[in-house]
Amino acid sequence: MPDINTFFIFTTGCKANQWDSHVIATRLKKGGFAPGTIQNADFIIVNACSLTERAETDVRRFIQRSRQLNRGAKVLLVGCHAQAYPGRDFGADLVLGQVEKFEIDRFLAGKGCFVSGKRDFLMEESPIDGIQKDRTRFFFKIQDGCNKFCSYCIVPYARGAARSRGIGSIAEAMQALAEKGIKEVVLTGIDVAAYRDPASGKGLKDLLVLFDEWKTPPRIRLSSVDPEYIDESFIAVMAGSMKLAKSIHLPVQSGSDTILKRMGRRHGSAFVKEVVDRLVRGVGNIGIGMDIMVGFPGEDDASFNDTYEFVRAIDIYYLHVFHYSEREGTRACAMDGKVPESVKKSRVRLLKALDAEKRDAFHRRYLGEKVRIIPEGKVRRDGLMKGFTDNYMPVYVPYKKTLENNLVEVTITDMQDGKLIGG
DSSP: OOSOOEEEEEEOSSHHHHHHHHHHHHHHHHTTOEEOOTTTOSEEEEEOOOSSHHHHHHHHHHHHHHHHHOTTSEEEEESHHHHHOTTOOTTOSEEEOHHHHTTGGGTTTOOEEEOOOOSOOOOOOOOOTTSOTTOSEEEEEOEEOOOOOOTTOOHHHHHOSOEEOOHHHHHHHHHHHHHTTOOEEEEEOSSGGGOBOTTTOOBHHHHHHHHTTSOOOSEEEEOBOOGGGOOHHHHHHHHHOSSBOSEEEEEEEOSOHHHHHHHTOSOOHHHHHHHHHHHHHHSTTOEEEEEEEEOOTTOOHHHHHHHHHHHHHSOOSEEEEEEOOOOTTSGGGGOSOOOOHHHHHHHHHHHHHHHHHHHHHHHHTTTTOEEEEEEOSOOOTTSEEEEEOTTOOEEEEEOOGGGTTSOEEEEEEEEETTEEEEO
């Protein structure tokens, strides 16, 4: 074990990466290392997303900044970016892939690139003991990897083949989280709908049913679920659960059937509309979010208009809008019909304006209504604290220490500058 014993982790990208950084930090702490700051850490670990060009830019800038603030630190580039593009290390001293990052202490004394070239990875362990007690929300990865290979996406190469955590391990973790006072668990993964218990073959719906039988935190939230998985039985499970939050995020990507086909998506716009309609009918007060990508190769004005009108017409809460980013190694990288950056930015602005309208309309439905939130401990400059409702609306209430990390009922009394105010 080297004498150097402090570390700082910088995480970019999805909630699965946040979980991975938790696992890395836990392993280092158990090995005798202590968390530090970017200015004084002996190891600066960059757990980097590979999804977009902007993610790469953020990583490159952070490594440059790290060098300026802490010239003596050893910089590690780990995770998705390292796995997908190991040659683009941005000057990092040590590059670790998906397998190697979870054995990080074995590599700290060396330099170079250590990345397994395969796709069949094992699920890492699920350390719960080291987490802070009485946290409001915890991101728990139950699944990893993807087998879909959409034409724009580098993730199947960066994350490997689909794999799942065992039901027994999930049950133990959920009980431990409940005993630590965690009030909300967010189930994360790369393709959560692909969850399969390795031993029994039970799927996501089976797992969700079991939560009502187990000792768990009081609120369990799904993150992103592929719309093709959502059928009447899934909706029935979601509607009948005493613990599942009534919110869901759909990675739809486009409302144009032409573009969806070019993307290699397995659904069409009519199918997604029917899924949304069924969710709204079947799960009371559900908050539905949706990923929309603009500027994919071949997206002309007519295709974008199809997407805009599709989103405008459906009953969803919010959008996550982003523009297409070319990823070396994907099929879309070689497609014709590239969309100019100026056009992409214009389309993002239009959809973000529509997103603001959707959020505003959804929020206004709840003026005067009672909702349950879990206020988080951070005090804002205006003296308010924030908590999320079952359907993922942020509600702001006057700060009180006694409200922190408790399920409380509040009445939404006002809306100020787009923020819901409770009391």
